[in-house]
Structure formats: structure tokens, C-alpha cells
Amino acid sequence: MFHLSRKDQVKLAIFALVVVTMPIWLAPLGAAYPGLMQKFAIYAIFAIGFNILFGLTGYLSFGHAAFLGVGSYTAVWSFKLLSMDILPALLFAVLVAGLFALVIGFFSLRRTGIYFSILTLAFAQMCYSLAYSVLTPITNGETGLLLARDDPRVIDAALGAGTVGGAGLPSPALLGNSVTGYFGFYICAALLILTFYISQKIFASPFGLALRGIKSNQTRMIYTGFNIRPYMLAAFVISGMFAGLAGGLLAVTDPIAGAERMRWTESGNIVLMTILGGVGTLIGPVIGAWVIKYFENIFSAINKNMLNATFDFLPDGMQNIAVTVLSKFVGEGWHLTLGLLFVLIVVFLPGGLVEGYLKLVARLRRGRGTKPEAGGK
Amino acid sequence: MSVTSEKNIVLHAADVIKNFGGLRALSDIDLQIEEGKTHAIIGPNGAGKSTLLNVIIGRIAPTSGAVVFDGTVLTGKAPHEINQLGISRVFQTPEIFADLSVLHNVMAPAFARRDGAFRLNMFRATAREAAIRDEAESLLNDFGMWDRRDDHSGALSRGDKRRLELCMCLIQHPRLLLLDEPTAGMSRHDTNTTIELLKKIKLRGMTKVIIEHDMHVVFSLADKISVLAQGRIIASGLPQDIKEDPRVQEAYLGGAAE
Structure with a gap:
């Protein structure tokens, strides 16, 4: 049993x-x-x-x-x-x-x-x-x-x-x-x-x-x-x-x-x-749950000040542009990032992150040049 | 269940009529299948062969008449109940579990024989069902597919899918096996292999109803042939009688007989 x-x-x-x-x-x-x-x-x-x-x-x-x-x-x-x-x-x-x-x-x-x-x-x-x-x-x-x-x-x-x-x-x-x-x-x-x-x-x-x-x-x-x-x-x-x-x-x-x-x-x-x-x-749903909960709680907490601090090393103009663009995708905009991620995955990896991982492993094993077979359907 | 017992009728379709709207697909069908025999149903396209098979397995309800299997009236029963009584079917286009491995394809029908009505055996391991696994593997071996047992069955060739479907039916030890053009889409070589396999099954005393276009297959296997034309059985008898029957030649064989 x-x-x-x-x-x-x-x-x-x-x-x-x-x-x-x-x-x-x-x-x-x-x-x-x-x-x-x-x-x-x-x-x-x-x-x-x-x-x-x-x-x-x-x-x-x-x-x-x-x-x-x-x-x-x-x-x-x-x-x-x-x-x-x-x-x-x-x-x-x-x-x-x-x-x-x-x-x-x-x-x-x-x-x-x-x-x-x-x-x-x-x-x-x-x-x-x-x-x-x-x-x-x-x-x-x-x-x-x-x-x-x-x-x-x-x-x-x-x-x-x-x-x-x-x-x-x-x-x-x-x-x-x-x-x-x-x-x-x-x-x-x-x-x-x-x-x-x-x-x-x-x-x-x-x-x-x-x-x-x-x-x-x-x-x-x-x-x-x-x-x-x-x-x-x-x-x-x-x-x-x-x-x-x-x-x-x-x-x-x-x-x-x-x-x-x-x-x-x-x-x-x-x-x-x-x-x-x-x-x-088996593991896919668990990973999906973790990724989404992570986005919901961590990504949504990132604000402009944190972005400014991160891009401090850039020249002023560049920093402004980077922060303005990226700020749309974090904080309140985390749904936007998640949505994009979801679209990319469904289009390119219908089997989800697990399929992506398996493809990666297959590619590494077979070396470059040979395309791995698509898993799932 | 002895093969030699005289004229033991396993399946009897009595006065079956099927109308589709105004169209009469089957009229006054009276068909008796003898135990242990291979009964071929032949006829031109649109004669109603598949409809008759669908009536037998409960996919289509007849407009009137009844199908009796071993004393049980099949009319009105659900398809899974009819299977549980001992009738398995090979479809015209192979119906397999394309997402599962070849071995699991054969094991699932074996579980159906035991768990079909419902069993919540969620804490048992499929891999530990040794008896069923062994039987499935030996059947796959008979059919030359053992070395492909772990393959994804959706990737098999059409001929292999047919053979797999045949394995899926045989593992259920059906009392009656219905075959809807079992060699359609197979190469000549695969067809001959399948004929040999079906002959082997016959030696085990399994009753079969076979619908087939390929006369080579029909005359290699059939003990008895019924000819269906325009929804009626126009002739029924031994293969050599059917071959010589002028009505049959007119209705079906024409000049096309091989």
C-alpha cells in the first residue's frame, strides 16, 4: 500500500x-x-x-x-x-x-x-x-x-x-x-x-x-x-x-x-x-502555484524607489527611461507581467514550465545541433 | 464452451429494424452467430454492416427487434455493460489511448474486466499488478510489439495501432469479438500476419464476427458468411456456397472478386 x-x-x-x-x-x-x-x-x-x-x-x-x-x-x-x-x-x-x-x-x-x-x-x-x-x-x-x-x-x-x-x-x-x-x-x-x-x-x-x-x-x-x-x-x-x-x-x-x-x-x-x-x-502545479504566489506577493511590492535604487548605476536619462518602463510591470502592474509570462508559456511551452525544463535537459544531454522531440502532445 | 457442441447460438439478432429518419438502414435482420465460429458479414458500401455492428454493441438502439446474447437481451443496455457481458470490439479507425504507453493501453482493458463497474484502488500500484502485466506483455509478445511496450502509442503506425487495439480486446477474453475491417490500412504483409493471428484466436475457440471488404481475408477466416445488401441479409451460408450464389455475385462480388 x-x-x-x-x-x-x-x-x-x-x-x-x-x-x-x-x-x-x-x-x-x-x-x-x-x-x-x-x-x-x-x-x-x-x-x-x-x-x-x-x-x-x-x-x-x-x-x-x-x-x-x-x-x-x-x-x-x-x-x-x-x-x-x-x-x-x-x-x-x-x-x-x-x-x-x-x-x-x-x-x-x-x-x-x-x-x-x-x-x-x-x-x-x-x-x-x-x-x-x-x-x-x-x-x-x-x-x-x-x-x-x-x-x-x-x-x-x-x-x-x-x-x-x-x-x-x-x-x-x-x-x-x-x-x-x-x-x-x-x-x-x-x-x-x-x-x-x-x-x-x-x-x-x-x-x-x-x-x-x-x-x-x-x-x-x-x-x-x-x-x-x-x-x-x-x-x-x-x-x-x-x-x-x-x-x-x-x-x-x-x-x-x-x-x-x-x-x-x-x-x-x-x-x-x-x-x-x-x-x-506531478510537480508542475506546485511550481505554478509558487510562481504565481511569488509574483502576487513579491513582485507587487516592488516600487519606483526600489527600481531607482537598482538602476542607480545608469546615466540619469537612461535611468529614468528604464524605471518608467519597468515600473509598469511591477507593483500594481504585476498582473501585466504574469499575463505576459502566461501567454509566452502557453504559446511556446504548452506543457508548462515542466515541459520547458524537460526540453532544456534533453537539449543539454543530446548536445547542440539535434532538436529534442516535443514532449506531451 | 466446447467448440464441438452442436449449433450453440451465442448471439441472435432477431427481426432487427433500424430507421434513420425516413431511411431504412436495416430491415428484418435475422442473424445467428454460432459459438466458436468466425462469421463474416460482407456487402457493398452503405449496405448497413457498420450499423448492424453498432446495434449489437449498444451504440445504436434498433427501431424494433432485439439482440440477444447468451440469453441476455442487449437492447437498452449501456455499452460498458454490454462489454462486461463479454463482447469486445475492434473499430474501423483504431480506438486506442493515444496518450498512454503501449503496455498501459493493454493493461487498462484488463483492469476493466475487474474494475469496470468502479473500484477506488488509488493506493495500489499499477506496476505491482504482476498477473495483469505479465498477461499484457505476453500478448504484446505474440503480436510482435513487446519491444515497443514503453512507447507512446500515439506514435505507432496505423497498422500497429490496429494490432494494439486487437491486443486490447483479446486481453479481455471476450466471448464474442467484433471486428470492423481489422485489416483496413494494413500492408499485404501485415494483413497476412493478422490473418494468422486471428486463426490462432480461432483455435482457442473464440467466437468472432468480422466485417471485411478484403475477400482474401474473408475467405481465409470465415466459417460462415452473411451478405448484406441495402439493409437486408440476401444470403447466408458456407463460404463456397456464397462464392457460387448468383444473387451474391450480382449484388456484391460482381467482377471485383479477387
Whole structure:
């Protein structure tokens, strides 16, 4: 059951090492603070889950943010009603998101292609509207769901355990240890490695083979005796559960849940992450998630003064030109840079950054002069 | 399942009619397939051969009539259920998993036999399914494709894709194998190899229905031939009778017989 091929074992080991050493290698990139690294890990989990649906079966969901949001709300409610411990919060986040995925998937999977995408988008927008206005008593609408001092927390009360956090609002804890800073990051990191391992297992299993068969040739699958409906639904639910876990972790690291997490732009983001990194590859979605989160948080923080300082060595006129041009692409303009990057990748590397890397390796191995074969399709 | 048992009917298409709008594609088809035999269906283009095959595998619902397979009525069943009953099909244009390796192409249908209805075996390793892997490899070996087992199957030649599709059907040990022009697009050499392979399958006692244009293939393999013209079966019988039947010669063979 825990068996992995030698190649996958090596991949898993390298992956775990890279994730655990994030605080070291992200330092020179200016991103080695816990809050951001937590986001790196959480969105990588989200992307890995999304890839199990999109990468293996080829069904493009445009509504996965709904499951992220459901996970967050569930976790915060678990904090409010049950306990500040993160274990029940994450467990319920995964289960409730899976339940939502079961219902949404059941209806959406009656259609394929663009109609499936539109259905998932419609369901996600419904969830967003419900969270934003209709279900205000449950979601606290625009303000977002917050913890309060006088929440019941029945398990904590029954155990008579004092909550961590002293006089202020209680903070999430793992078996009594407050989940903040680096501890929070390492919890997310551990779950990311676990998620990656599960994804490896699925890719290498007969179940994963069936999903890839569905992507490759539905006609053959059906006339080969596969009932594809339950396979698709299972993939959809698993991927929704991963999104729920990511949403739960967002609430664990920052115990607030807002409707904006369910907005369609969030669903779009996860599609971008997966495509940018490499659809259907194990590591691609993780890299895509990291690149986009890095851009969102670091690139967007660069301002004119920093650019001026960087181009100080140029003569005045040149410096002005360089700063004026580049400033359009950083700070508020980071979307522009990301957009350009995305266009370049989709046009020249349809297999994403992973394909780019594989091409590079192939070229280096074969030496110059011979063109490597295109990977993927 | 013995080959020698007398006239054991595996598949019976009874009074099948299929209309497409105002067009009658099949009329009053009565077709009986004997166990262990190779039954060829021949006829000119547009005679309704593919339609008949599609009715049998559940791709097309007949307007009236029924298809009975081994005591089970197939009409109204989903294609994957019909496959699970033991009917596999080779398509006119090979339907393979172009994104998967050759070996995985053959393993997937073997899993279908076991997991087709649904099994969430996401923590098992495909590589550890030794029995299925061995069977797939030995089948690929029989078909001369073993050394290409790790290749991307989308890159195979058309002839190889056909052979691969045949492997994908055979690994399911179907009780009835439907072949829609299995040698179309193959070179003469590949065609002869395929004929030999199909003869081998016949020795194993597998029942086959074969639709074919190539008379060389038909007369090499068929135990029985039915001739379809304008949606009707105009003749049915042993190969030598069919060859000599004047109605058949008029309707189909004409001067074109090889």
C-alpha cells in the first residue's frame, strides 16, 4: 500500500527536501517569511488537488474556489463550535468540501467539455452569492466569519482546557501548541508532502490509469467496459477534498473566512497555476502555484524607489527611461507581467514550465545541433 | 464452451429494424452467430454492416427487434455493460489511448474486466499488478510489439495501432469479438500476419464476427458468411456456397472478386 517505484521515491525525497528547506532557499528571493511560505504550501496543495481532476481526466473545472471557501468556513465554524484544535477543523473542512464536491460533481459531470466548465462556474458563483449575502447568518457576509471570545467551543469547554492566546482572541492550536509562524508553516509543509505522496500514488494506480484513459479516449473506455461516471465523480470529489484541505489550512493560519475566497477569479487562478506549471505532471502545479504566489506577493511590492535604487548605476536619462518602463510591470502592474509570462508559456511551452525544463535537459544531454522531440502532445 | 457442441447460438439478432429518419438502414435482420465460429458479414458500401455492428454493441438502439446474447437481451443496455457481458470490439479507425504507453493501453482493458463497474484502488500500484502485466506483455509478445511496450502509442503506425487495439480486446477474453475491417490500412504483409493471428484466436475457440471488404481475408477466416445488401441479409451460408450464389455475385462480388 505504501509502495512507490524507485523513481517516485527519489522524487518524493527531493520534493520533501525542497519543501522543508524553503526558509533557506527562499531567503535570497526575499520570500522567507512564514506567512508567505504558508501560502506557498497551501496553494500548492490546492493545485495538486486540482491537477487530479484537470490533469488526469482533462475535465476543466472553473469552480474549484467554491471548495476552498467551503473548507475555510467549515474550519472556522469548527473553531467556533467545537475546539480551537486544528485536527477537527481540517477533518471537517475536507469532509464538508468533499460533500459539496459530490453534489456539484454529480450534476456538472452530466456534461463534458465547455458545458462542464460552465456548470462548475455557475455552481461556484452560486456558492459565492450564498456566502456573500443570502447565508449571512452562517457566513457573516461581507465582513467574513470571525472568531469571538464567547464562542461555545464545546470540546474545549468540556475538557476544561484553556485556549491558547491569553486575554485576546483564542488562536488555533495543535494539541495545545499555538499554530503560528514557523510551526504553522511546517504543518502546512507536512500536509503538502503528504498530498504530493497521495497524488503520486493516484498517478501510479489502476484508478489513475482509468482516469487517464478517460482523458485520452472516452469512446474506448466505454467500449472497454468502464463505467466512467463513478470514476469521474471520484476524481472530482478527491480534488474537491484537497481544495477543502487547502481552504481549511487558510483558516488555520489566519482564522477568518470570507466570501472573496470563492470568487471566480480564485477559480481562474488555480487554472492558471496548473497550466503555468504543467498540466498532468506531478510537480508542475506546485511550481505554478509558487510562481504565481511569488509574483502576487513579491513582485507587487516592488516600487519606483526600489527600481531607482537598482538602476542607480545608469546615466540619469537612461535611468529614468528604464524605471518608467519597468515600473509598469511591477507593483500594481504585476498582473501585466504574469499575463505576459502566461501567454509566452502557453504559446511556446504548452506543457508548462515542466515541459520547458524537460526540453532544456534533453537539449543539454543530446548536445547542440539535434532538436529534442516535443514532449506531451 | 466446447467448440464441438452442436449449433450453440451465442448471439441472435432477431427481426432487427433500424430507421434513420425516413431511411431504412436495416430491415428484418435475422442473424445467428454460432459459438466458436468466425462469421463474416460482407456487402457493398452503405449496405448497413457498420450499423448492424453498432446495434449489437449498444451504440445504436434498433427501431424494433432485439439482440440477444447468451440469453441476455442487449437492447437498452449501456455499452460498458454490454462489454462486461463479454463482447469486445475492434473499430474501423483504431480506438486506442493515444496518450498512454503501449503496455498501459493493454493493461487498462484488463483492469476493466475487474474494475469496470468502479473500484477506488488509488493506493495500489499499477506496476505491482504482476498477473495483469505479465498477461499484457505476453500478448504484446505474440503480436510482435513487446519491444515497443514503453512507447507512446500515439506514435505507432496505423497498422500497429490496429494490432494494439486487437491486443486490447483479446486481453479481455471476450466471448464474442467484433471486428470492423481489422485489416483496413494494413500492408499485404501485415494483413497476412493478422490473418494468422486471428486463426490462432480461432483455435482457442473464440467466437468472432468480422466485417471485411478484403475477400482474401474473408475467405481465409470465415466459417460462415452473411451478405448484406441495402439493409437486408440476401444470403447466408458456407463460404463456397456464397462464392457460387448468383444473387451474391450480382449484388456484391460482381467482377471485383479477387
